[in-house]
Amino acid sequence: MEGKRAALISFTDRGGSLNLRLSRALTGEGYRCACYEKRGSGQEGSGESGLLRVEESVGRWTAGRFGDSDCLIFIGAMGIAVRSIAPCIRDKWTDPAVVVIDEAGQFAISVLSGHAGGANELAVSASQILGAVPVVTTATDVNRRFAVDVFAVKNRLEITDRTLAKEISAEILAGGRIGVFSDYPLKGPWPDELTPNRRQAKNVRISRRIQGSLKEDTRDTGEGTDGPGTVLTLVPRVIHVGVGCRRGTPGQQLLGAVFQVLSRYDCSPAAVAAVASIDLKQEEPGLLWLAEQLKTAFRTYSAGELARVEGIFEESDFVRSVTGVGNVCERAAKRSVLETGQGVRMLCPRQVVCGVTVALAEEAWKGIL
Numbered sequence: 486m487e488g489k490r491a492a493l494i495s496f497t498d499r500g501g502s503l504n505l506r507l508s509r510a511l512t513g514e515g516y517r518c519a520c521y522e523k524r525g526s527g528q529e530g531s532g533e534s535g536l537l538r539v540e541e542s543v544g545r546w547t548a549g550r551f552g553d554s555d556c557l558i559f560i561g562a563m564g565i566a567v568r569s570i571a572p573c574i575r576d577k578w579t580d581p582a583v584v585v586i587d588e589a590g591q592f593a594i595s596v597l598s599g600h601a602g603g604a605n606e607l608a609v610s611a612s613q614i615l616g617a618v619p620v621v622t623t624a625t626d627v628n629r630r631f632a633v634d635v636f637a638v639k640n641r642l643e644i645t646d647r648t649l650a651k652e653i654s655a656e657i658l659a660g661g662r663i664g665v666f667s668d669y670p671l672k673g674p675w676p677d678e679l680t681p682n683r684r685q686a687k688n689v690r691i692s693r694r695i696q697g698s699l700k701e702d703t704r705d706t707g708e709g710t711d712g713p714g715t716v717l718t719l720v721p722r723v724i725h726v727g728v729g730c731r732r733g734t735p736g737q738q739l740l741g742a743v744f745q746v747l748s749r750y751d752c753s754p755a756a757v758a759a760v761a762s763i764d765l766k767q768e769e770p771g772l773l774w775l776a777e778q779l780k781t782a783f784r785t786y787s788a789g790e791l792a793r794v795e796g797i798f799e800e801s802d803f804v805r806s807v808t809g810v811g812n813v814c815e816r817a818a819k820r821s822v823l824e825t826g827q828g829v830r831m832l833c834p835r836q837v838v839c840g841v842t843v844a845l846a847e848e849a850w851k852g853i854l
Contacts, residue, residue, distance in 0.1 A: 488515035489555040489603070494539065494546065495522050500560040500588040503615065505535055507558065507586075510614040519554075521546070543569045556582035556607055566596060577601055578647060584608045586617065594620040600634040630657050631676040631854075633689065633717070640852045642691065642719040643755040649687075649717045656687050664688035664714065669721065671852040679854070688716045691852060693723055693756035695748065722758040722781070723850045724832070727818030728772060729762065729804070729842035736774035742841035743775065750833045750845055757781050758825075758848065761817035763791060763808050784821050791816040794823070799835050818846035 491511055495504040501522050508518035523539040523546070539546050547569040550557050559566035566585045574580055574597065582604035583597035593615065595608040605621045612619035625632035633653050637644050644650050653663055657678050664685040665671070671691075675681060726743055747754055760776045760783050762769075767785040776783035788809030796819060800811030810816065815835050822829035828849030836843045 488517050490553065491516045491518045491556045491558060491607075492550040492554040493518060493520050493558040493560065494543070495520075495536070495560040495588070496524070496565070497561070497588055501536055503560050503586065503588065503590050507560075507611060507614055508535075511610070514610065516556075544572065548573050551581060554581050556584065556603065558607070558611070559583070559585045561585075561588055563594065563596075570597060578644075582607050584611060586611060586615070590615040590617050592620055593617045595622070599623045599626070600632055601638060603638060605635075624658055625654060628658060631663075631678050633663075633719075636852075636854065637719055641722045641758075642852075643722065645718045645720060645755065649715065652715070653687050653689065653717055661686065665691075667691035667852065668694065669850050669852060671854055673854055675854060684714050686714050688714050690716050690718045691721065692718060693720055693753055693847075694751045695753050720753050720755040721848075721850045721852075722756060723848040724752050724756040725759045725761055725818045725821040725846045725848070726757055726779075727761050727814035727816070727821070727844040727846065728775070729813040729817075730766070730769070730771065731840065732769065734769075734771045734841060736771040736778070738839055739771045739775045739841055740778055742838035742843055743779075745838050746833060746836050746843040746845065749836070752832075752845065754779060759784050759821045761786070761821035763788060763810070763813045763817065765808060784817075784824070786817060786820050791820060794820050796831070814842040814844040815846075818844045822846045822848050 493504050493508055495501045504520050508520045512518050520536050521539050522536040523543055543565060551573040563585050566583065570583055577598055578601050580598045580602060582602035584604055584607050585594045585596050593608040593612040595604040597604060599605040599621065600623060605623060605626060608621060609619045633650050657663060662678055662680050662685050664683050665679050665681050666688065669691060728739065730739060757779045759781055760772065760779065762772060762785055764785040764787050766772055773783060791810045794816045798812040798815045804813060805811040819829055819831060825848060830847050832847045833845035
């Protein structure tokens with residue numbers, strides 16, 4: 486998985502030094518950093534190698550970075566950051582993380598998208614790099630309580646109901662307990678506010694399945710509420726979709742075929758981690774559109790890479806004559822999972838739907854609390 490895109494901006498010589506020091510360390514942690522500096526009219530730049538001079542206003546620069554970066558770090562006064570980001574703020578689930586660090590490197594302050602965007606985690610990382618004090622003000626962190634959005638981000642889980650996610654956080658802060666039910670193993674320790682396999686007024690269900698209910702998934706323990714309670718489903722991105730198709734196959738046809746197979750094998754579309762095929766299709770418009778609609782990566786592999794995937798697959802002499810390998814969709818799905826380093830099982834063998842071949846492979850996902 487590609488690292489987060491971080492944009493850092495400083496305004497003085499001292500801030501510029503921190504800018505470069507921080508970016509080097511964050512790059513080592515997997516971030517993709519771009520370092521900028523903004524000076525007042527007539528002021529010379531710091532002369533530091535690696536800092537890109539910002540000629541436009543800080544507000545205009547910030548608007549651009551809201552569109553192309555996952556996190557922004559302002560090294561300077563809090564007021565500059567607040568005024569610059571104010572017109573750009575839209576949604577805690579989509580806004581980038583924003584952190585402010587004073588130019589003396591004393592404090593690293595999480596300002597925006599602390600949980601979903603990862604600003605809290607970034608502020609802590611920056612403070613450890615610089616020897617600064619991290620400043621985090623989100624309620625669940627201040628009270629040292631479980632935060633469902635942080636858990637979801639760290640574990641690649643799709644939140645299906647953002648309103649309900651907020652209600653669960655409010656329930657925890659009010660002293661309530663949350664029932665947790667999972668189709669996959671969860672590694673503890675378990676926070677006191679979570680009750681595994683015991684229904685409560687509000688519950689979390691971790692599953693890639695479309696069908697089923699809390700009642701069907703769990704035994705009746707005799708604890709918690711009488712009814713099933715409210716259930717927030719968190720969907721792990723564990724399904725890798727291998728696809729084979731003729732050149733020029735429309736995206737809608739591909740999407741319809743994939744949706745039909747996902748439904749047949751009880752997989753939520755939100756569980757799709759990647760679409761995979763042979764490299765002959767790497768510029769295929771329909772497949773690129775398909776991955777975009779599923780909000781996921783599109784991976785392609787050479788015939789040689791696919792041929793080296795171990796397993797028993799349904800082979801086609803015709804497909805081999807065209808692509809160089811006798812099965813594309815099954816091998817591509819499995820190869821995509823293997824790229825993640827996780828265990829793999831073939832969930833769905835080659836299916837043919839409206840001239841499109843589809844196969845599903847599943848990662849061996851484990852959650853960390």
